[in-house]
Amino acid sequence: MVHNFRNDITVDWCPGCGDFGILTALTSALQELNLGPHDVAVISGIGCSGKTPHYVNAAGAHTLHGRAIPVAVGVKLTNPKLKVIVTGGDGDLMSIGAGHLVAEGRRNSGITVLMYDNAVYGLTKGQAAPTLKLGVQTKSLARPNIYDAINPIMLAISTGYSFVARGFSFEIAHLKNIIKQAVMFPGSSFIDILQPCPTYNNINTMDWYKKRVYKLDDDKTWDPVVTENDPKAEEKYNRAIEKSFEWGDRIPIGIFYVNKKIPPFTERLKQYVDNYESVPPAAQDVKSKDGKPIVDPFETFKDKIIV
Amino acid sequence: MVHNFRNDITVDWCPGCGDFGILTALTSALQELNLGPHDVAVISGIGCSGKTPHYVNAAGAHTLHGRAIPVAVGVKLTNPKLKVIVTGGDGDLMSIGAGHLVAEGRRNSGITVLMYDNAVYGLTKGQAAPTLKLGVQTKSLARPNIYDAINPIMLAISTGYSFVARGFSFEIAHLKNIIKQAVMFPGSSFIDILQPCPTYNNINTMDWYKKRVYKLDDDKTWDPVVTENDPKAEEKYNRAIEKSFEWGDRIPIGIFYVNKKIPPFTERLKQYVDNYESVPPAAQDVKSKDGKPIVDPFETFKDKIIV
Amino acid sequence: MDFNILIGGPQGGGIDTAANLVGKAVATSGYGVLSVREYHSNIKGRHSYTHMRVMDKQPRSLKYPVNIFVALDPDTIFEHLDDVSEVSTVLYDKTTEDYDLQAARMIMRDTSAKIRRILTENGFETTIRGALGYMKKRGAKLLPIPFSDIATEAVPDGTPSRYYNTIGAAITLAIIGIDRKFADDAISYIFKGKQQVVEENVKVVDASYRFAEDSKVAGKTLPALPTPRKLLLTGNDASALGKLLGGLRFQTYYPITPASDESTTIEEHQNIKWIGKEAENLRKGGVVIVQTEDELSAINMAIGGALTGVRSATATSGPGFSLMAEGLSFAGMDEVPLVVTFYERGGPSTGLPTRNGQSDLLFALNAGHGEYPRIVFSSGTVDECIYDAAKALNYAAKYQMPVIHLIDKNLANTLDLISKVDLDRIKIETVELAKEGDDVKRYDLNTENGVSPYTTMGRNIFWMTGDEHDELGHVTEDSDIRDRMMEKRFKKLETADREIPLEEKAVLIGEKEADITFVTWGSQKGPILDVIEDLKEEGISANLLYLKMFSPFPTEFVKNVLSKASLVIDVESNYTAQAAQMIKLYTGIDIKNKILKYNGRHMTEDEILKSAKEILNKESLMVVLEDGS
């Protein structure tokens, strides 16, 4: 039986918020992947975006501002069979959580990061987020944004995510499709999701985006996938970076870059940790039937036996 | 009179450590720039690299692991005439401090960041740092490095540093030269300094580097500087990124990228803060001769006057 | 005259505007007004309300049941069933009577269940009609308001619902008896620069006043009283103002409720207006405010600012403060004059992010690893916030240590009228500066009071390190120097204890001897002072030991007061009675009687009064307050 990933909790996002589209894309993606109720964990930070797990009918943790990635990695590494999805804001992931975003690129544990890119701090009333461009003044700012913007696609590619894409919250089918691929991809994926915030961002509105977005794979020659010994690996990488700068009249959405060469962290762990694949920590028994330890202290610490 | 920027405190780095070369390059750069004793502040985090400020004859703060950049920015923004230099380790700046490194690119406050790139955590006895490549096993690691490496040059360029370069601690004159330019550059600069750690990194040794490094400007056509309306801006950017991937038999050192288009944060502040240029916070009087406040509460908070 | 008022509606539905309208009109007509805002952690749709009080004098506390209850939407009625009584007039939208609780999805599930229970148990249907029936049964007078009709009458082609807040506020003003012209002025003030909006709203005010008169609820028009110039300030604003007065020129922050409003206020006023005479010939400039990438950055950047000699601060609340613990320990070790304004909200963790709490006192006193001196003190009223914010900067400068200034959310979001800012109460104090020159002993051990001469980057060469250090600021592991540095740092706390006047630490308000001695800190000060008057009327004498400073702690004074007191009642907005714990730790006195509240809502005069009497009558040792929606 197909599991329904939407629950009936009241959603308290503002009317017209792009977050609704993301929620729909995510839950339908999980459903279409035919995942079961216990196959998925959704982890968020704090922000409007951070409320998502409550609306998904799967195990969910709404953690701390900026810390969704470490929590998600903890879940993934102890129970690698779970599909672990991070739903975070642009402030959450690229400001207070930027250190973890960068580190996760290096680690590549196999989580899926959905970044709700509204260019503002929604839940704290509209301050500039790291994707807001320099000099832009959205309605709740006292003065034009004094910070330059981060290019999230480039940051994700350059720090090592092996699946990097962009979606638009009002292109739900397209976004759902990307999420499905990302969730099934063994390495860590990062999806920058253009998400209008009608309450605070009066610049990057739904209409503004609708006029601009186009799909990368409308160009039939677009091939973002790098495989082992791919002669075009470098070219694909550079092209993805170049594409990531396209912003203004035309904004590309779709998959920018997929790196199949690099093994995820979970693969790397298998080399060092006994039975990691068959009996990861979450599947282990740690005590005997009568509650006794099952670890032999002297044998395990053999190198410390001095007499 | 030329100020001597070296003091006589005992340096307790290991014999043969690359840090000595960086210290020499830094102090001679400051000296050759003819800077006075009160023109400079050196701020560090924690690590072997973090000890640098004590060895420099200028105001210095050896702060917290990962936090040198925020402290430095606080110094710079309140007293913008100071040349503020960050000396940090690769763990300090790209692991625990990665969030600040990224944010400072966006801010571009006009500080100079010297990253001591030894690919290990020196002071905590040789764990892998973020520049150590995946699968490499330096001598104090129990197993090959399980993390992928960050490309520091690319990260710095992509997050917005307006002066990005690489030096080698055993090419002191060359490094000194880069530091001089970086310190005088109005925007924030980032210098990745290849720094052998003979105690813990037995892979990337002095000899290993000596065989590989070459200077970017040996190629006379190499021009990393992007100016206002530069038709080649994009090309230079892409070339810098491409160059940043060169690693292995040949490792480029020199200036990768200079962006003269983007105004530093201090410039941006001038638009909003009265007298910021002529009387920045550090130059202000905040009380009358007899210690009274000089702020008119009702006039300043005029918009809050209700009656 | 004493009106308690509640105006409620959906978040984003103009509750603040309604409160401002009432506040402005009341203030300009010369009367007193105080209000507190309660809201969900949500941008649009969930229930939010303002609790206000209007009096001849300036109110110090709020009270339930309210006299005027304004429901701009049905949720407000469901949420506040028990906040009305025979003293109340309930203003509601007649057209919503059929609205069923089930449709009110923005009400939290458990709250909804509770409402259902109350209505059902009392035999009412679970609709607005039922709820009104319940309110009526409690004695409230119901006043159906044809919101839509009034709006349409005034602005025929407008969207009616956009004017509901003005209607609610205007009828409230009419009931109080505020002259309509003040309501009109208030409209012009609030919608300044938007001429059409002003005109429309003035028409709405007119229609509303007429409705009130027609319905015979309008009060007799009160005479306008002469009134001095006044500022309408929240605790956030007052702290911002105090910081500017006290010389702050650098503030860093990362957005967080309820702290960031302070930084926004500073930013909006960063280009200071100077007092002509005093400021003449001085070097003056604006304040630099930086929104940082996180709170780790915020505290460390503020430390950086302090290193150039600039009075620097940061402001945050619980989650952000947790991230500042390491920086605080550094500031303590390195004797950095740094102010952290700590806005307390409901914890732990994200907790009740938009609700009140006083549960961070022990954390503030112990945050950061290792042992270092710090000053921790708190404010209890909007007025105090001004002077305390300025003092915090002085403490930091004089004792070269981190200063934590606690302001609870309730105070941060209290709107109060301030008629006088007494600059004579503020003196900007500094410490001896090291001689200019090359090597200064930033950590000179040779001091009487522990405070070494100060200097700044750009002025002297000196060093700093979070490691233990010698007098020059270089790392040392010498065991003797270590001991002497520890002792020197703590000596500063003794100095502070000696020098800071007692009244900045703790005050006994009221008679020396009394039947009840209340102990409190923070925003309960106002309500308790009113309770003391209430008790007096009932022949019970009471006084208040009002605590402001917890480090250094006024041990002798507190011990003295409490050991002589007959019945001591500790009043705090937390679970573990943290101030009482500190009292026990320092004085050995164990306060048994407690009035505690930890549901995140503001304490009111009536509930404290009731509980105090319960305790006095020995019905209870501890009362947990549960009021507030």
Next chain:
Amino acid sequence: MDFNILIGGPQGGGIDTAANLVGKAVATSGYGVLSVREYHSNIKGRHSYTHMRVMDKQPRSLKYPVNIFVALDPDTIFEHLDDVSEVSTVLYDKTTEDYDLQAARMIMRDTSAKIRRILTENGFETTIRGALGYMKKRGAKLLPIPFSDIATEAVPDGTPSRYYNTIGAAITLAIIGIDRKFADDAISYIFKGKQQVVEENVKVVDASYRFAEDSKVAGKTLPALPTPRKLLLTGNDASALGKLLGGLRFQTYYPITPASDESTTIEEHQNIKWIGKEAENLRKGGVVIVQTEDELSAINMAIGGALTGVRSATATSGPGFSLMAEGLSFAGMDEVPLVVTFYERGGPSTGLPTRNGQSDLLFALNAGHGEYPRIVFSSGTVDECIYDAAKALNYAAKYQMPVIHLIDKNLANTLDLISKVDLDRIKIETVELAKEGDDVKRYDLNTENGVSPYTTMGRNIFWMTGDEHDELGHVTEDSDIRDRMMEKRFKKLETADREIPLEEKAVLIGEKEADITFVTWGSQKGPILDVIEDLKEEGISANLLYLKMFSPFPTEFVKNVLSKASLVIDVESNYTAQAAQMIKLYTGIDIKNKILKYNGRHMTEDEILKSAKEILNKESLMVVLEDGS
């Protein structure tokens, strides 16, 4: 037999190897050995030393002056002028006699000044010759060692200085009277796998023993005693072992002294060897260890691990713990079974990063904003670390809350011999699991003891949030649920208090009645037990109130013991007597007499004994200990 030994030399100069060599040889010959390592925050060059004790039985403490003093470099002599007396033999390199203090640049400036003062004031020149003269004046016997000659004799073509540590250790063993064959065995053990190195060092041992015999310092060869299998473990190792026994399968860490050695040890033993019978047919696998990007990540990743039901922990010290405050508050709010092993070092800030401290107790008890229950307890010996580490995981699981296990640096770096790991003392306890199915009430309010049924991601659907939440784990701002959730969370602490046996919280060791009652926690336990025996010999009776748990606090027991005690002396390695503060807070009892040490060095038997007598003789209320270089 009782030898106190100090072996010193430059960091990176093989001090650890020398200590291991002595330790291994002593242990295999059946005697007891205990040692502590003191070192600078430096990789190469600065002074480092091992303080050891060798006895017939297993020693519990260390003592100055030492009997055998081994200086592998001149700095060692300068640094320890006062650590010798008539009981001491000083082994030094004859060729360094002319070495001048001025040349010893690796000695901290202030230490150097102090040494200069001591030598000059006593009329000695500031060279090694002078220093040795001073030591001789203190009664020490000088034994010049021809280090270079011995090395060259043994390994003619080697670099002599590479064998100095072996020479120092071997002569030490010879003086003690350890049979040479055990020294040879130790060499093979230490340099396992490096055949040439083994051979060379065996030759060096041989030459060294011969030198000792020739110089007539060699002791009579002690009989080898029968000895059971023993582990040589540090506190770090013991905690690692205890965690594995207790079921830990996920640990995260960011490198930091003195915590990361624990994680490294776990990593080295991550592929566990199982007890055949018990482990049969169970699902078994290795432990996952992750070096994270920082401590924010470490704690949150460990929390993530706990969410899948895995026993998860992280380990850190002061600066890292500061960064964990926010995560801790989340774990408290969300009832996450999480263990944080907190290695205390000298603070505040970076402080004395490689030195001892017990200054984080109050911080551990109060870290993180808001109020939430936690268990905070500490270990005092290497042996305790094993069982406590396992218990910590149980506490976390049973009470669903964060558990902070405190281990001071001194204990972390103590090498002790463990002959028995008693698995019968460890029972792995868990709590009721929620039924499998879709919606579980992870925060079920309907519990007797506050502990709701547990479940994990991958097993049930449930939600969590750091916001206040309902039973399902969804955000709520309902004021009643809020109150009940606060009460439920704190009820767990009452449950823990009731269920955890008293002996896991506090123990009175020794006679019920005594002239002196010591109070302590952590690594002073051993030294104080020895002091109690010393006092007994002098006719003074003493006992020890040994505190282990601070939250929940064993109030009644402590009050009971202390209110009956005659003279109470609190012994702690911090400035503000933090445990004494907690005692005062909980019991109201104010301990006036204190022995405190905050210079970062380990406490020794002799200095505690001396101070206790000073206090007993009313010469002082408080003694600050200053020993240690």
